[in-house]
Amino acid sequence: MPSTELGAALHAWRDRIAPDRAGLPAGGRRRAPGLRREELSHLSGISADYIVRLEQGRARNPSPQVVEALARALRLESGEREHLFRLAGLAVPGPGTVPRHLTPGVHRILDRLTTTPVAVYDAAWTQLLANPLHTALMGEWTGPDLNAAWRAFVTSTTRVRHTPESNGALQRLLAADLRRTSALYPDDAALTELITRLRRRSTRFAELWDTGTTAEHESSRKTVDHPAVGPLTLDCDVLHVSGSRLRIMVYTAEPDTEDAERLALLSVLGTQTLTG
Template sequence: MASTEFGRAVRHFRDRANPEAAGLPTGGHRRAAGLRREELALLAGVSVDYVTRLEQGRATHPSGQVVEALARALRLSAPEREQLFHAAGLLPPGRGTVPTYITPSVQRVLDRLTETPVAVSDATWTLLVANPMYTALVGELHGKERNAVWRNFIGPGSPFRYPPHEHEELEIHQVAELRAAARRYPADRRLRRLIDELSAGSDRFARLWESGGTGREAVTQKTIDHPTVGTMTLDCDLLKVASSDLRILIYTAEPGTPDAERLALLGVIGTQAIAG
């Protein structure tokens, strides 16, 4: 079946992509230099069948979220990302909407910190991309669970635990961050839907939204009861990328401590489990 313009663009960028740059093993026989469909599907968080149907033109109306995920997985430049959106018949997210583009410089941070749990979220606290160590630490997050505010107010809660007073301050800060994001990005429908859902589903969120409090910047230490390596208390540093309004979360442990030993052990057995 003939492919569409979007399908041809995905295939072109997939054939051109560097598996090693995407963090994939390059050993063994590869018939092509680029990414396999299975690899692109894994990196983008979609099914292999869907990638196949997109490339063959049997799926012709990908959502903006899917296009963004494919662009991120293919490590497209800003102009190439716009090209992919236009090929899908969509306008690239622009002014007034929350940025979700992972810049090459942020991607290089992820590439270099392979032994440290690192995650990148947007201005709404929605997880955009995480390295294997972060996934080994907190597990796979899907759908609405990728948004930390939704998890804390409506969903199963954070995988981390901290004293009640710190958790309360964090909630106040998260609501304040969403309020500020809504002012910066008034045209973002996804953000508005998130706020409406949180307001309807959580009385506490609704009260905090109306209160106008600011809370603390972030919790600097977090404890997690990991099912494989045991309990760890880790330092959490939040770096903000001003040019793209992204947040980089980095988790480390003081060298020579039991926490550092457990984190190192997780780097061996946890990432192997994910790869398997």
């Protein structure tokens, strides 16, 4: 289908989402009720200039990753997401690929947990979405650092306090979880590329991968060293979305503790100055 149809669909879907529905401030007077291109750029991680070119039909052949990110940011239903892939000239991801679609129900869960740090990961441990309080707590990740295994084995980009023992246990668990995921989704090119890059960049990952162990990441208790409010010891519960193997990571503090007070302070202060 011509790219102008893709542009018209993106514009229409953008117009129907009110900023507050997407967790954004309304921002004064607007010519249209929906999302501005800059806001869609913020939500999707795609440059506003590229969104302009897509809508105007000047950009062709967007990648599956771009289309998936736009579908999440625009909160498309499953049928609408499939239509977006077809408009972009792409095959709809099949059952052998890692599910990365967030249903409206998952979005509504995050909408209701504004005072709780929450992030959604796919089965390959790539962060798909995080609410503002999670970003304030953990910092903002971009590029390869959106993947938890990449952070654990390559860049060590984390505010979570680790000992050599706890870091080793996390690495073993993530490697085993990725092996399990690779068996479930053998046709996923992005997952295959991630594993190849991890094996190339991390001797430790390659050693763990070659053991053939499989496992699934479980809930845990973590201490986060925050640069502004200090250390917070929190329960990290991993909730699974039926049918998609999405993981919703929820951080909570024990009531009536200093950790709860610090988390409440972080919620009040918001993300303006605390996401660096």
